[in-house]
Amino acid sequence: MQYVLEIMIPMLEGTAVTLQMFFITIVLSLPLGLLLALARLSRCRPVQSVVGVYIWLLRGTPLMLQLLFVYFALPFVPYIGVKLPDFPAAVLAFVLNYAAYFAEIFRAGIQSIDRGQYEGAKVLGMTYIQTMRRIVLPQVIKRVLPPVSNETITLVKDTSLIYVLAMNDLMRTARALVQRDFSTTPFIVAAVFYLVMTLVLTWGFQKLERRYAAYDE
Amino acid sequence: MEMIKAENIWKSFKNLAVLKGISLTVKRGEVVAIIGPSGSGKSTLLRCLNHLEVVSKGTIAIAGETLVKTGPDGKAQYVHDAEIRRICRKMGMVFQQFNLFPHLTVMQNIMEAPIVVKGMTREEILPEAENLLKKVGLLDKAGSYPCELSGGQKQRVAIARALAMKPEIMLFDEPTSALDPELTGEVLRAMRQLAEEHMTMLVVTHEMGFAREVASRVIFLDQGEIIEEGTPQAVFGNPAQPRTRSFLSSIG
Numbered sequence: 079m080q081y082v083l084e085i086m087i088p089m090l091e092g093t094a095v096t097l098q099m100f101f102i103t104i105v106l107s108l109p110l111g112l113l114l115a116l117a118r119l120s121r122c123r124p125v126q127s128v129v130g131v132y133i134w135l136l137r138g139t140p141l142m143l144q145l146l147f148v149y150f151a152l153p154f155v156p157y158i159g160v161k162l163p164d165f166p167a168a169v170l171a172f173v174l175n176y177a178a179y180f181a182e183i184f185r186a187g188i189q190s191i192d193r194g195q196y197e198g199a200k201v202l203g204m205t206y207i208q209t210m211r212r213i214v215l216p217q218v219i220k221r222v223l224p225p226v227s228n229e230t231i232t233l234v235k236d237t238s239l240i241y242v243l244a245m246n247d248l249m250r251t252a253r254a255l256v257q258r259d260f261s262t263t264p265f266i267v268a269a270v271f272y273l274v275m276t277l278v279l280t281w282g283f284q285k286l287e288r289r290y291a292a293y294d295e
Numbered sequence: 296m297e298m299i300k301a302e303n304i305w306k307s308f309k310n311l312a313v314l315k316g317i318s319l320t321v322k323r324g325e326v327v328a329i330i331g332p333s334g335s336g337k338s339t340l341l342r343c344l345n346h347l348e349v350v351s352k353g354t355i356a357i358a359g360e361t362l363v364k365t366g367p368d369g370k371a372q373y374v375h376d377a378e379i380r381r382i383c384r385k386m387g388m389v390f391q392q393f394n395l396f397p398h399l400t401v402m403q404n405i406m407e408a409p410i411v412v413k414g415m416t417r418e419e420i421l422p423e424a425e426n427l428l429k430k431v432g433l434l435d436k437a438g439s440y441p442c443e444l445s446g447g448q449k450q451r452v453a454i455a456r457a458l459a460m461k462p463e464i465m466l467f468d469e470p471t472s473a474l475d476p477e478l479t480g481e482v483l484r485a486m487r488q489l490a491e492e493h494m495t496m497l498v499v500t501h502e503m504g505f506a507r508e509v510a511s512r513v514i515f516l517d518q519g520e521i522i523e524e525g526t527p528q529a530v531f532g533n534p535a536q537p538r539t540r541s542f543l544s545s546i547g
């Protein structure tokens with residue numbers, strides 16, 4: 079117990095890094111994913127294909143590879159090459175990757191809405207944007223909550239990949255303590271921390287789902 | 296005043312010609328019923344009038360304003376998008392499948408378009424929305440979601456929702472076909488009341504009783520062509536065309 083208290087400070091610092099990664103990624107990747115989904119469904123063929131290739135690339139290669147690419151290889155790419163510090167590099171990789179997954183979830187959600195909803199809105203005089211904002215997307219949210227909740231919980235754990243950039247998140251902190259003190263306790267403490275974070279998220283999504291349960295399709 | 300004037304409308308899906316030179320005029324206050332076998336193009340005709348489908352060629356004018364005309368190249372030439380929306384707003388439409396918005400309550404379904412499209416405030420539209428709900432007998436359902444209503448109630452909400460935009464013309468596409476037989480009466484009553492208030496109506500229907508009693512004119516459509524047109528007495532009592540006769544006898 080004494081030992082647990084001793085390692086609490088570094089563990090909490092690690093958790094702060096994990097949570098920062100998590101929140102920034104969610105806040106940026108959800109809207110980006112929605113934009114990508116709308117682009118994927120646009121009538122403009124070239125836009126569709128570009129987004130299709132983007133999603134294929136980001137879902138088709140390991141997130142770890144993307145992380146390493148953004149940090150180590152991006153600086154050498156002609157024209158767009160920039161050398162990013164570790165935290166922004168990690169955020170960029172996570173946002174690009176998760177936006178691709180969210181895009182597919184939103185695309186499927188938008189396509190699951192009956193054509194009659196668009197027609198009902200159109201004959202009332204709504205424009206495409208009004209129809210999406212007021213009629214389609216609110217219904218999409220209800221339908222995509224379960225898969226979005228899944229991805230979100232996965233993200234909490236995926237943030238541990240940033241250890242490859244030597245960032246001291248919860249996971250890497252725990253591992254360093256285990257190696258320093260020859261005790262597995264930090265792993266157990268880390269597991270508890272992750273569980274608490276995912277539990278809070280699970281609750282949050284349950285609450286949202288209950289709120290949207292007010293109506294059936 | 297010609298509220299709907301369609302001339303020589305052609306419409307194909309890929310190679311399938313669905314409307315083959317339809318011409319149709321509906322005057323203010325008229326109730327025109329369109330009857331015909333399934334697949335004859337009744338829905339497509341209605342949907343072409345309010346731009347849910349685009350015509351291949353032909354002319355459509357709504358309350359004197361041209362929506363589409365045949366260009367010099369022989370193809371349909373529509374006015375620009377904002378004009379299309381403005382002109383089509385003169386028409387309300389009621390669908391077979393209701394198409395209510397499931398995430399909104401009955402009251403919200405009715406107020407949504409006036410607020411979003413016309414920029415009205417909630418306070419401005421509320422009395423009108425309540426009146427409409429009262430008119431279709433559903434004021435007590437204002438706070439319900441569509442999933443909590445019967446089919447007949449849903450369709451009456453759909454009618455009220457369309458009327459909230461103050462259309463000059465109402466299009467109905469088989470409004471009672473998705474309903475259990477015992478629920479059609481309440482919807483037909485709401486439509487009859489609308490006809491008595493001199494709303495201009497174009498109604499695709501299988502309810503021959505309704506067409507006979509309420510319509511000022513009946514149009515029989517078959518295979519994308521208008522075969523016969525006249526007063527209900529003429530079309531039902533003494534059809535001139537063999538195809539009309541066989542259709543009427545087939546439906547009993």
Ligand SMILES: Nc1ncnc2c1ncn2[C@@H]1O[C@H](COP(=O)(O)OP(=O)(O)O)[C@@H](O)[C@H]1O
Pocket residue numbers: 308311313331332333334335336337338339340
């Ligand atoms: N979106 C579409 N794509 C292809 N064919 C269609 C489409 N809509 C209707 N059709 C065809 O057009 C014909 C007329 O359909 P419709 O207007 O719905 O007939 P009705 O309403 O009289 O039953 C049918 O053969 C139907 O299969």
Ligand SMILES: [Mg+2]
Pocket residue numbers: 337338339469
């Ligand atoms: Mg039809």
